[in-house]
Amino acid sequence: MTLPAPARAEYDEFRVDFAAWLDEHGADLEPLRTLPEDIHEQHRTQSRVQRLLFDHGWLRRGWPEEVGGLGGSKVVRGALAEALTERGYEYPFAMGMIEVLGSAMVKFAEPELGAEMFPRFLAGEEYWAQGFSEPEAGSDLGSLRTRAVDQGDHWRLTGQKIWTTWGQFAQRGVVLARTGEQAQGFAGITALFIDMDSPGVDVRTLRAMNGTDEFCEMFFDDVIVPKSRTMGAVGGGAKFTMAVLESERGVFAWQRQTWLLRRLSDLLAEPGIDERAAGRIGEVYATLYGLRLRARDTFRRVVAGELIGPQSSVDKMLLSTAEKGVFDVAFELLADDTLLGDGSVNRAWRSDYLYARASSIYGGTAEIQRNILAERILGLPRER
Numbered sequence: 001m002t003l004p005a006p007a008r009a010e011y012d013e014f015r016v017d018f019a020a021w022l023d024e025h026g027a028d029l030e031p032l033r034t035l036p037e038d039i040h041e042q043h044r045t046q047s048r049v050q051r052l053l054f055d056h057g058w059l060r061r062g063w064p065e066e067v068g069g070l071g072g073s074k075v076v077r078g079a080l081a082e083a084l085t086e087r088g089y090e091y092p093f094a095m096g097m098i099e100v101l102g103s104a105m106v107k108f109a110e111p112e113l114g115a116e117m118f119p120r121f122l123a124g125e126e127y128w129a130q131g132f133s134e135p136e137a138g139s140d141l142g143s144l145r146t147r148a149v150d151q152g153d154h155w156r157l158t159g160q161k162i163w164t165t166w167g168q169f170a171q172r173g174v175v176l177a178r179t180g181e182q183a184q185g186f187a188g189i190t191a192l193f194i195d196m197d198s199p200g201v202d203v204r205t206l207r208a209m210n211g212t213d214e215f216c217e218m219f220f221d222d223v224i225v226p227k228s229r230t231m232g233a234v235g236g237g238a239k240f241t242m243a244v245l246e247s248e249r250g251v252f253a254w255q256r257q258t259w260l261l262r263r264l265s266d267l268l269a270e271p272g273i274d275e276r277a278a279g280r281i282g283e284v285y286a287t288l289y290g291l292r293l294r295a296r297d298t299f300r301r302v303v304a305g306e307l308i309g310p311q312s313s314v315d316k317m318l319l320s321t322a323e324k325g326v327f328d329v330a331f332e333l334l335a336d337d338t339l340l341g342d343g344s345v346n347r348a349w350r351s352d353y354l355y356a357r358a359s360s361i362y363g364g365t366a367e368i369q370r371n372i373l374a375e376r377i378l379g380l381p382r383e384r
Ligand SMILES: Cc1cc2nc3c(=O)[nH]c(=O)nc-3n(C[C@H](O)[C@H](O)[C@H](O)COP(=O)(O)OP(=O)(O)OC[C@H]3O[C@@H](n4cnc5c(N)ncnc54)[C@H](O)[C@@H]3O)c2cc1C
Pocket: 129, 130, 131, 132, 133, 134, 135, 136, 137, 138, 139, 140, 162, 163, 164, 165, 166, 215, 358, 361, 362, 363, 364, 365, 366, 367, 368, 371, 383
């Protein structure tokens, strides 16, 4: 499938205009080239640059005017991450979550809520956390136990979430809660938008194996959530979750492959990497390029307004294979430095290698993606 002509023209024009802007504002974006190692500093740096991209309109392109965007085709949202990484910058981390949670808000929340809240997320004034997983409910979200009890004009929320990426920085959370009976499974789940500074919200950081406080636990103790913060229909959590997960498995993959290509080119520039490594690097490049083609097709379908559906599990499988592949090969070729070196470049390879282990877990595990492929695409018998 090719891009419709108007979207293609907008993409080309965006690329030219943004390249010219980058030529002029390169110095302002320099902090994105090598991010600070401290996660708080990283968050501050990325939010600052995000604000700059918002103020100059780049981040607002491709989002509806009703939620603070400038309208136009979604294709420019994909072009932005690509253009930044091609110049050697990281794209602000929140851009991934904006695709994942922001798109769902635009689709499901009351228009007034989207108009009030979404621009703050887009501008980097706020970060939103994804409160889906629980200690006993990760792959099987239908069994989650966080409960929201109907109190007339508000919900009373009680329960616990876990593995919440950047929860410590979040001003808002998008939380899945049970509003029906446990036996209803997914049919009794509703998505809520909460203020993280509400009384009864407690956030505790968790250290990931690369040494960063990447994620959090969130505890809710009788938290009052106004009914106007319900996202989509009561009991409509399944639809909401599918939309979020499809973006996470599909659109997110497009952004991430731009970064992986950049990291592979960083590897080529490392001293001692020569033609002897060509075979291994070539293998990884082929997988990464497969991901790129696949993710491009998914992004085109998003641009054309099509539903992504279970096909995005193919993207997610390719993403985890490519992400592990890039850092496995880096680890093999730079083994001593990566294991023992204490320079910031060594630490970055080490951290990325360890983080890559999570790529077959976040956004749905590899086993779950294989189940989806088997059952929903190949039509094999369902597991249960
Ligand atoms: C880096 C990172 C960031 C994350 N960020 C967030 C976040 O911001 N918000 C959030 O809500 N969650 C987040 N998560 C959590 C993530 O979504 C869950 O870890 C994931 O869905 C798996 O759930 P689980 O950890 O409970 O494992 P489980 O579901 O308990 O799975 C354990 C193992 O059993 C396998 N398994 C489970 N069910 C089946 C089955 N039916 N068939 C075959 N195998 C099966 C799994 O594949 C896995 O290997 C993050 C995770 C990581 C690693």
